[in-house]
Amino acid sequence: MIADSLAPPNWLSRVPAGVKLAALALFSIALVPVDDWRILAAALLALGAIYAGFGRYGLARLKLLRPLLPLLVVIGAVQALSNDWEAGAVIVMRLVAMLLAADLVSMTTTMSALMEVLAPPLRLLRPLGVNPRKMSLAVALVLRFVPVLMTRWRAREEAWKARSSRRVPVRLIAAFFAEILQLADRVAEALDARGFDTAPVAPRAAPRPPAD
C-alpha cells in the first residue's frame, strides 16, 4: 500500500531530490502572482503532458485529486460569485497546478532520499533538542506500525463479526487501544534490549537506568 506511492522509475526519478525540491519551490512561488488563466492553462497542459508521459500510473495518480473536488468546486464558485468567473477559474487552476507539481516530486522521490535532503537542516535543529537519529527511528516505526495495526484491527473486527451481527461496539475499540499501547511498550523494551541508544548524542550519557 505504501509502496504504491512511488511511480515506476522514469527520467524524473533520476533527478536528485534536492534539485526537484528547489524546482518545486521556485515553480510554486512563480505561480502565486500569475492572474492570467492562459499562462495557468499552459502550465496545467505541461504538467498533464508529464503525467501522461508516465503512462497508466500517471493517469491513475490524477484520480487521487478526487477527494479534493468538492472543496475545489466550492472555492471556485465562491470566487466566481464574489468576483467573476475568471477569478474562480484562476484560483482553482493555480491550486491544481501547484498540487500536481508537488505530487510529481513525491511520486518520483523515495522517502529515504527526501530524509537525506532534510538531514542538514535537521542537524541545525539539534540545539533545540531534535535528534535526527530518533527522528528517523520514529518515521520508520510509523511506517511499520500502520500495516501491523491494520492487520490486528481487522482480526479483532472479524472475530466480532463471526460472533455477532451487531455493529462493532466502542468497547472493542477500547480493548484494541489497550492492546496496542501494551504492544508499544513491548517494542520499546525490545529496542532497549537491542541497545538502541536514545540518549542525546553530544555528551556520552552515563549508563542508562534499567527500563521500568
Next chain:
Amino acid sequence: MESRTIVRIALIAAVIAVLGLLPGVVLPIAAGVPVTAQTLGVMLAGIVLGPRHGALAVLLFVFVVLLGAPLLSGGRGGLGVLFGPSVGFLVGFVPAAFVTGLLMQRLKRLPVFVAALVAAIGGGIVVEYACGIVGLMAVARMSVVQALVATAVFIPGDLLKALATAFVAEASFRAYPAAIAGRA
C-alpha cells in the same frame, strides 16, 4: 526522550494514519463529502499522550505524510498537500492535539468522558477549524464568512467524532488506566 515515549508517539501517529485509511470508519454524512475518522485520531493523540507528546505525534504524522506516505484520508500524501486548499486543516492538527491535551490536563477533576468530550471539542473542533479557516482565507482567498460557510458542513461530523473520542477515552481508561496521560 526514552524509547518508550518515542514508540508511543510513533504508535499514535500510526493510529491517526490507520483511522484515515480504514474504509469502515468513514462516517456517511455531509452529502458525499468523505468524512473520515482522521481527526478522531488527532483528538485521541492529545488525550492519550498529553499536550506536548500528543502534538509531537501529530507532527510526526504530518512529517511522514509530507515525506510521501499516502496516509492522509483518501490516500493522499506527499508535498502536494502543502498546496491544497485544506492545508490549514492539516497544519492545524498540531495545535489541535496540543490544546486537546492541555484541556484534558486542566479538567483532571472531571470524569474522563466529560473531560475528553470538552477537550476534543475545544482542540479538535475550535482550534482545528480556526486554523483551517485561516488556511482557506490564505490559499483560496476567501473571506472569513465564506470560509466558515464552506466548512460548516463538516462540523456535525466532527461533533460526532468528539463524542466517539470521549467514548473511546472512557472505555480505554477502564480497560487500561495508563492509557490516559496523567490519570493513572
